[in-house]
Amino acid sequence: MFWLVFAIFLAACFAAGSTGGLFPPGEWYRKLNKPPWTPPDWVFPVTWTTLYLCMATAGARVALADGNAIAMAMWSLQIALNGLWTPVFFGLKKIKLGMVVLSVLWLSVALTMLALWQVDWIAGALFVPYLIWVSIAGALNLSVLRRNPDEV
């Protein structure tokens, strides 16, 4: 049962993550003024794949536990928000709106982490790397926003 539930949550992660393949960083992104600490492109899919495994494990653990209502609703909310950033940033090329999406995503990930933790502390802990990565992504988006004042 655990592995079936895990596989469905992992599929949800990759469904959200497929926007990364559909809207890849192109010429526009390469030409943006980016901070020196910007990770190389290959780091993003590797990191996300690792995070997806943590997120799906956390989801499956809590799905099989009692009293999971708020945690499960929050898991759904954060994955719905997760797939939004890439189409906004790379598709619409809207850096400021990307920052708004990332801020809302960050808040939803933090609240999901707390809700998971209340049911199962291991599940909550599995969301910590995700929250750290979204924080880094937010800092990167903010830096790109400041370094490219002519873009919106």
Next chain:
Amino acid sequence: MFWLVFAIFLAACFAAGSTGGLFPPGEWYRKLNKPPWTPPDWVFPVTWTTLYLCMATAGARVALADGNAIAMAMWSLQIALNGLWTPVFFGLKKIKLGMVVLSVLWLSVALTMLALWQVDWIAGALFVPYLIWVSIAGALNLSVLRRNPDEV
């Protein structure tokens, strides 16, 4: 408790649905050869808002019930897929890939409906209008694909 969980699921629906506002039907869509039974543009947001209320109610009912693991995982999967179609169709203007996304979404909605039904038949029944609407959207996408062979 029900209303808090309902509100979180509803937020997840509107997060996925926000792609409809971000990638609105533009000049390209107006010029496509569409079947005579194509609904006018205003029908889509009205229908989706109604469906979101049904989907969030179903999610909240099952989140508060026992034995909800598969149903909750499937609810997450379908909402992650739900937000994909609009960026693919209206953003990338890829009609054929849009058909692929809709087919996978249809399957995930059907499986979610069955999983919800096993926990609470009212929740399963609340997904029936959603499945019907995704079927209509699929028929529309297929018809547009056939009527515009030069597009991809």
